[in-house]
Amino acid sequence: MSTASMGLHNRKQPHVTCRRCGKESYLKRKGYCSHCGYGKTAKVRQYAWLSKNVNGIRKH
Secondary structure (H helix, E strand, C coil): CCHHHHCCCCCCCCEECCCCCCCCCEECCCCEECCCCCCCCCCCCCCHHHCEEECCEEEC
């Protein structure tokens, strides 16, 4: 196997645009979006640590 042909192996995109959130986070191989959770769950992926809470009020 030559080294020149091995340089052509990185042309495919692992992530494509998600239908639900519009970010380029949908992983084609696994079939779900890492940003919103589309394909894995019906609910939008949301964690408390994603947004900063100031005095009990969530800031986006």
